[in-house]
Amino acid sequence: MMNEESLQVIMGLIMHSGDAKSHAMEAIQSAKASDFSMADEKLEAAKESLVKAHQSQTEMLTKEAQGESTEITxxxxxxxxxxxxxxxxxxLAKEIVDLYKVIDKK
Structure with a gap:
């Protein structure tokens, strides 16, 4: 059975990764509405969420490297x-926002 600490790290990884995807989707929707300032803010929020997710993953990898293996479930x-x-x-959202910016200039 998974210990509480491992569960917290894994749930953090899921939560922050999901937040990143949600922010990215909001960025696309903002760009579609020609609100490029908001789109850029949402992309930045997605990036920040991915950093937090990576921190959770790094915590798991560090423990693994120290000999404390994570139960694979x-x-x-x-x-x-x-x-x-x-x-x-x-x-992909970054690329789509950039495309909307190009289209908006024409």
Missing amino acids: LLTVHSQDHLMTGIAFTD
Whole structure:
């Protein structure tokens, strides 16, 4: 069974990764409405959420490197999936916002 500390780290990873994806989606919606200032703010918020998610992941990796292995459960895999989705979605949102900016100038 997973200990409470590991569960907290994994839930932090899921939460912050999900926040990043939500902020990225809001950035796209803002850009679509030509509110580029808000879109940039949302992309920055997504970036900050990803930093927090990475901190959770780094905590897990550090413990692993110190010999304290993390029990691999579906929840652990799910947390990594959330992180990768958050990263990919944020990267794509940046590109989409940039495209809306180009379209708006024409």
